[in-house]
Amino acid sequence: MSFDEATQRAIDAVRADVAALHAELVRYGLVVWTGGNVSGRVPGADLFVIKPSGVSYDDLTPESMILCELDGTVVPGSPGSERSPSSDTAAHAYVYRHLPDIGGVVHTHSTYAVAWAARAEEIPCVITGMADEFGGPIPVGPFAVIGDDSIGRGIVETLRGHRSRAVLMANHGPFTIGVTAQDAVKAAVMCEDAARTVHLARQAGEPVPIDQANIDALYARYQHVYGQSGDDRRPDTEELR
Numbered sequence: 001m002s003f004d005e006a007t008q009r010a011i012d013a014v015r016a017d018v019a020a021l022h023a024e025l026v027r028y029g030l031v032v033w034t035g036g037n038v039s040g041r042v043p044g045a046d047l048f049v050i051k052p053s054g055v056s057y058d059d060l061t062p063e064s065m066i067l068c069e070l071d072g073t074v075v076p077g078s079p080g081s082e083r084s085p086s087s088d089t090a091a092h093a094y095v096y097r098h099l100p101d102i103g104g105v106v107h108t109h110s111t112y113a114v115a116w117a118a119r120a121e122e123i124p125c126v127i128t129g130m131a132d133e134f135g136g137p138i139p140v141g142p143f144a145v146i147g148d149d150s151i152g153r154g155i156v157e158t159l160r161g162h163r164s165r166a167v168l169m170a171n172h173g174p175f176t177i178g179v180t181a182q183d184a185v186k187a188a189v190m191c192e193d194a195a196r197t198v199h200l201a202r203q204a205g206e207p208v209p210i211d212q213a214n215i216d217a218l219y220a221r222y223q224h225v226y227g228q229s230g231d232d233r234r235p236d237t238e239e240l241r
Helices: 005-027 089-098 111-118 128-134 150-159 181-204 212-224
Strands: 037-041 047-050 066-069 104-107 166-169 173-178
Touching (some): 005 047, 037 181, 047 089, 066 089, 089 104, 089 150, 104 181, 111 166, 111 173, 111 181, 128 181, 128 212, 150 173, 166 181, 173 181
Antiparallel strands (some): 047 066, 104 173
């Protein structure tokens, strides 16, 4: 399949971005062996790029990333198309089809977040960093078997209308979404940080919840005021629905 020049440039840019972002999962200790994946939507096209299945992180290159249509079908003849895409491809595709403003999806097996998922327990909002980044607790999604779009359905059903960009799929682990692939990776990093911190707090006693009014104020400040003037602002998660 051939694309016009603008679309091909966009595909190439997303390939490079997604390949590089996988190194961030390793750098922050969010994955082991070949588990986990990052995908990114191609702007202006019904396409996304995702990691190949079972390939070492050290061997990932822009050319090895796999280009897929929004139904999860690999685009024939494109670089990497001889390989099988991630086993989570159907889940990512479902998210892109049903949340059109989402530009990136990430799945990790980060230790502390998986431990919360193993208990099917949401992470309560007891630290200001969670209020800033997620606007409340990190919710739990339903148990779903890998291989079809069941996980994607659970992600969308849980996060639609929810401020959180992270969901803990029960007995599985975290999936995160963002307006870009980098935004989704940041959410994955912050999800694991929250999971670890709140777990450690519980070892010493019951964490003190933040009241909703303060959560709302912290979230609004972080989403719309924090950072440098002129920075791209990430819209509230509700606005992505």
